[in-house]
Amino acid sequence: MDESSDADLLALVADSSTTALETLYHRHAPWLTIRLSRRCADPQIVDEVLQDTFMAIWRNAKGFTGKGEPAAWMWGIAVRRLVDAFRRRPPSSVLVQESDLSVVESAEERVLLGIEHGALGGALETLSPDLRAVVQATILDGLTTREAGRLLGLRQGTVKTRMMRARQALREELT
Structure with missing residues (x-):
């Protein structure tokens, strides 16, 4: 499976191949994690979003039409999952309190919340x-x-x- 293209792997995932999903995960999880981490300072949220992304790929692999790059399609899913994660957060956890440095917020989080509201x-x-x-x-x-x-x-x-x-x-x- 390592030589298969991403599009071929997505077709196999659409046919319920867990091996194809695992191959896609090993190929794309590292760069997805890095890009998500640049947009969210909380590693726990990044991990949850990454897991949600691959669950969505598993459920919706048939939705990949073959137009465009599979990696761009997966990134689109990941970003939508990240925005959804920000929306689910209670407003009090979004505020950065200078006295509590354990709460860290990225600039992107502030912008995305400002855009929504x-x-x-x-x-x-x-x-x-x-x-x-x-x-x-x-x-x-x-x-x-x-x-x-x-x-x-x-x-x-x-x-x-x-x-x-x-x-x-x-x-x-x-x-």
Whole structure:
């Protein structure tokens, strides 16, 4: 299985192959952990999100259409699971208290919570689904234009154009 492509492994996972899932895990868990850790300072949440990600891959492998890179598809799942983990946290655990240095929060956590509950969250809701998807992939998920294009099944130039339109619409909505 080590020589199989990620797309082939996902097809096998869709047919309930635990060996294929294990191979995907060993291939992708290290870099997913690093990227998630850059967005969340709590290693326990990162571990839970990683586990949730591979459970979602197990359950939804048939959802991979073959368009784009499997790694970008998996990253999209991981980021959505991370956002869900932030939403489930009680508000009191989000606040950083200077007297309690055991509570650590990353800048991304603050931004994601501000997006959900702030003026930007409302402005994002006014965007068309196509523009919102590009904003989520590039800004909130931290993907490059190329990765976002693969994830969304778009050309890189289309991602850039939609991002330009989204920025313009958000500027108008927020001013």
